[in-house]
Amino acid sequence: MTPTLGPEAATLHRAVSEVLHYVWDPIGVAGTPEARDEYEGYVDGVCGLLWHGADANAVTAHLVAIADDAMGVRGTQEQAARAAEILLAWRDVVTR
Template structure:
């Protein structure tokens, strides 16, 4: 039996969830399994931005807005940009397999 692969949309959703939790992690909870769903509320917007083919600066701006306006943290634009670039790299990788 062959292994069934996930749709590109589902795989991208999984990867975005992982990147937000393990790489972006603005409040530093990625060490705690109980906090695994901490950033899932932001998945729909990040996925929509990626599907709309916006660039890394737009995704980074959203991540910074979440961190500052919703979490009360200081902006980390370089970190947000690196995270956005990683998200876009995952998108390219996933859709290049099609």
């Protein structure tokens, strides 16, 4: 059973899921309904980084490492950096 998230954590979790799918998207599946959950396995790890105060460089490095190591996709630095900036903006909104 998945524990219930508080409202702030649930909001951040949804935002991270959306950003990973529509912005980061290293394998190019955004817009494919059947692949909507493709990156869900990475959401909790990214949320953990955000809750623990990671900066844009740390989040970018984490996303690049996932793409490189888990997916074998290289050259994702730019989209990872864009996603990291958006994720930090979401964290700022959620934790106000």
